[in-house]
Amino acid sequence: MVSTLAPFFIKYDYNSLMKKLLIFLILQTFLFANSSILIINSYHKGYEFSDSIINGIEKVIYPHSNIDVNILYMDSKRVTSKEYYDSLEKLYRVQLKNRKYDLIIAIDRFAYDFVLDIYKEFFKNEPILAVGIENFSFKKAKYYGVEDKVSALLEKRDxxxxxxxxxxxxxxxxxxxxxxxxxxxxxxxxxxxxxxxxxxxxxxxxxxxxxxxxxxxxxxxxxxxxxxxxxxxxxxxxxxxxxxxxxxxxxxxxxxxxxxxxxxxxxxxxxxxxxxxIDLKDFGKLSGNMALDILNKKAHKVVTYKxxxxxxxxxxxxxxxxxxxxxxxxxxxxNKRLTYYEKHRGFINFVFTISPLLLFLILGLIHNIYMRKQVEKDLRRRIEFDETLLNAIESPIFWQDSKGIVVDSNKTFCKLLGMKCDDLYGKKLEDFIENRNVEKIIKVIENYNLDSEENNEFNFVNSNKKKKIYLLKQERFKDEKTKSEGYVTIFTDITKEREITIEKQKNRQFVIQQSKLAEIGEVFSSIAHQWKSPLVEITAIAQELFYTKKCEEVKEDDSFVKDIMNQVSYMTNTINEFQRFIMPSNKKIDFNIKEAIERMLEIINHNIKYNSININLDIKDDTNLIVYGYKNEFMQSFLNIVNNAKDALLHNDYKNRKIEIKVFNEDNQLIITIKDNAGGINDKSMDKIFGAYYTTKEDGHGIGLYMTKVIIEDKMNGKISVENIDGGAMFTIKLEQNQ
Structure with missing residues (x-):
């Protein structure tokens, strides 16, 4: 019974529903047949407040294809002058001529006031819907004679x-x-x-x-x-x-x-x-529904949006x-922070739907991924090995493609430029031309390309202010697989080799100088032997004279002879001392600095006193005075400095000529300072004072202080410097000591 009657009832309900739907559509078409709405917007197109309201109205009205909508835009946010409204009225008079509307919708207060002003001239009995105004005045509507034609949707901000x-x-x-x-x-x-x-x-x-x-x-x-x-x-x-x-x-x-x-x-x-x-789009939809009610001849009403x-x-x-x-x-x-599931809900549902189909594909992919991982692992090991090997090379190396873009380099090259490798890769060296190191490298490569034989070596000062000498080599490469090509550039550090070469040159120069000193020593040795014989004769004569004189003159002659003997003895000792000094040292020895200084001062004592120069030697108590080096060469260096001070002091008043010598220990070193009060060294000469053949004297040769620096620094591993202090020049010698 049920199964027999069920199709009948279903058929009956379906037919009934279709009839009702058809009647509704016919009724709607009849009600809104050829209806026309004019929307006057207070503001320009693009003003979001009114655009949102109109968008809501359109969503309600547009499904009714038999309703025509025309929108006119005012610009009341920008212009509110009477001249503007007069011009607008003239424009609308042309636009609205011979046009009839079933409804006038005014968006916000400016459009509503404008519609009231022009209603009698432009319209007859068209109903008005005021949308978005905050207050409605029935008295005002009555004044314009539209109290029975106006509906309103008020926008009350809470x-x-x-x-x-x-x-x-x-x-x-x-x-x-x-x-x-x-x-x-x-x-x-x-x-x-x-x-x-x-x-x-x-x-x-x-x-x-x-x-x-x-x-x-x-x-x-x-x-x-x-x-x-x-x-x-x-x-x-x-x-x-x-x-x-x-x-x-x-x-x-x-x-x-x-x-x-x-x-x-x-x-x-x-x-x-x-x-x-207030949701403006929802506000607009409610306005659209009120417009449909007005077109449907429903009663006018003023509604507050709630x-x-x-x-x-x-x-x-x-x-x-x-x-x-x-x-x-x-x-x-x-703007809630969505959970992972909420963000990817569709994808997750999709995965669960097709998961059975993906199972076999996943298994195949796992195997493929495993094999690829093995290959990648081997490749990564190879890359890491190559990178480690490359970075272990002390010489800076980098690669450029055919366009000059840096492809790769070792860390030594990046350190040379003072840059991070990641900043360098993928760019040209010219992109970092403001970097002085990069600018230097670019010029070096350009010169190398002009003449690779002549310009393959250059000097470079690194970030530690140390001078380095590099040998440049550049080769072209081509990868047959990728068909890429470019250049690999290698900078080989040859600083140590050059230093060894320079050291050899200095040693050769020092040997030559020693040879010269030896020759001078031989000359003075010969002179010394020639002086000794006459001095001995003088001594013999003086003694004979002493013993042959008369007795009454014995005391006077005795005093005279003793003076002669003392002078002769002093001259002999002086010549012997100078002879020992002038002979070059053949090997390094441990010697006492105090003894060396005092011996040197004894040799030049007569010259110092003759020139009224006061020398003060101050040796601090408990000073370790033993150094390892060339004693005679040190004395020569000391003599050069004192002689220079003496020559400078000759320009001072003879009562104001001083040389102060101090000896003390500091940081496992023996420090010797020689200071004068001769006015100091001018700034122009300060940086050149130790240079070979540089002199400020008219009859100078420029060798003394140069040889002093060579002896102190190259032969005795010390340091020598000079500075102006307290109205004079002060030379400082620092010598290493064995503790």
């Missing part, structure tokens, strides 16, 4: 409701800023703001900001302010008539360091923390630590 929700989620609030501009629309909101201030007076501080400069607002809220928030109503136009773009306002709201709440949906998802807002929604931005709530979990009212969260 300021009090927003303040209540701010206090609920922000109980520690101490100050609330209310932001409004100086536009005509803002004036309609001011009574609500004044009421708000009075209602919450004493509960917390409310500051009403009527500003026309966005930069001032940005600066004001650029710093974090504890226990403060702001309620943004509107801010679009400054006092000069400039209309701020929504993006500019959104940037301000987003970057503000206090939470900013809003009253409509324009800046939701654009930086606002949230609020009790479908306000609590919306909050999850990320902004987190930024300012504002909780909404405890709210008892329904709310919507946007």
């Amino acid at each position: 300021l009090e409701g927003n303040v209540d929700i701010i206090r609920t989620i922000f109980p520690s609030i101490r100050k609330l800023y209310i932001i409004n501009d100086k536009s005509l629309n803002a004036q309609h909101t001011e009574p609500l703001i004044e009421k708000l201030i009075n209602d919450f007076k004493g509960k917390f501080d409310i500051e009403y900001i009527i500003e026309d400069n966005l930069e001032i607002l940005k600066k004001k809220f650029s710093k974090k302010e504890e226990n403060s928030a702001a309620l943004f109503i509107r801010f679009y136009k400054n006092k000069d008539g400039k209309l701020y773009k929504n993006q500019e306002i959104a940037d301000f709201i987003k970057n503000a360091q206090i939470p900013i709440f809003v009253t409509d949906s324009i800046f939701i998802k654009k930086g606002a923390t949230g609020g009790k807002v 479908n306000l929604t609590y919306i909050f931005d999850s990320q902004k709530l987190s930024q300012f630590y504002l909780p909404v979990d405890g709210l008892s009212i329904p709310y919507k969260l946007i």
Whole structure:
């Protein structure tokens, strides 16, 4: 019985449903047949407030293909002068001539006021729907004679409701800023703001900001302010008539360091923390439904939009630590941090659906991946080995392709340039021309390419200020597999080899000098032998004279002979001492610095006294005076410095000629300072004073101080320097000592 009757009932219900649907479509077509709507927008196209409302209206109206919609745009945000409205009226007179509409929709107050002004001239009995105005005056409608033709959907921003929700989620609030501009629309909101201030007076501080400069607002809220928030109503136009773009306002709201709440949906998802807002698209849909009701000849009515929604931005709530979990009212969260599953829900569902088909494919891929991993592992080992080997090479190496782009290098090359390798790869050396090291390398390579035989060696000062000498070699390479080609450049450090060569040259020069000193020694040795014989004869004669004189003159002659003998003995000792000094040392020995200095001073004592020079030798107590080196050569070096001081002091007054010599230990070294008061060395000569053949004397040869530096530094592994101090020059000699 059931199975027999069931098809009948199903057929009956289906036929009944189709009939009702057909009747509805016919009725709709009849009701809205050839209907025409004129929408006059207060603002320009692109103004988000009115565009959102119109978008909502269109979503309701456009499915009815028999309703024609025409939209006219005013520009009341930018221009509000009487001349503008007069010009607009003339334009519309042409556009609307011989046009009849079934409904006039005015978006916001400027369009509504304009429609009332031109209604008698442009329209007859067309109904009016005012959308987005905040207050409706029946008296005003009656004044224009349209009280029975006007319907309205009022946009009432719930300021009090927003303040209540701010206090609920922000109980520690101490100050609330209310932001409004100086536009005509803002004036309609001011009574609500004044009421708000009075209602919450004493509960917390409310500051009403009527500003026309966005930069001032940005600066004001650029710093974090504890226990403060702001309620943004509107801010679009400054006092000069400039209309701020929504993006500019959104940037301000987003970057503000206090939470900013809003009253409509324009800046939701654009930086606002949230609020009790008017959803403008939903507002537009309700306006569209009211338009259909008017076209359907339903009664006119004035309705206040009450479908306000609590919306909050999850990320902004987190930024300012504002909780909404405890709210008892329904709310919507946007910009929530989605879980992994929520982000990839579709993909996960898809994978579960086709997983059986993928199983065999996965097994094959696993095997393929395993084999590839093995190959990659072997290749990685090879690459790591090559990289380790390359970086172990001390010589800087780098590769360039045919376009001059750096492909690879070792770490030594990057260190040479003072750059990170990752910054260098994939770019040309010319891209870093501001780097002095890179500029130097580029010039070296350019010179090498001009003449590889002549320009294959260059000097380079590294980051430690040490001079290096490199040998350049460049070769072309070509990879047959990739068909790529380029150049590999190698810089071989030959600094040590050059230093050895220079050392050999210095040694050769030192041997030559020793030879010269030996020759001089032989000459003076010969002179000494020639002097000794006559001196002996003088001694014999003096003694004979002493013994043959008369007795009464014995005492006088005795004194005279003794003086002669003392002088002769002194001259003999002096010549012997000078002979020992002038002979070159053949090998290094341990010798006493004090003894060497005093012997040298004895040799030149007569010359020093003759020139009225006062020499003071100060040796600090407990000083280790033993050094290892060439004694006679050290004495020669010491003599050169003292002689230079003596020559300089001859320009001083004879009563003011001093040389101070100090000897002391410091840091396992023996320090010797020789200081004069001859006025010092001029700056021009200071850097050249130890140079070969450099002299400031008219009859000088420029060899003395040069040989002094060679002996002290190259032969005795010491250091010598000079500086001007206290009105004179001071030479400092530092000699290493065995502890």
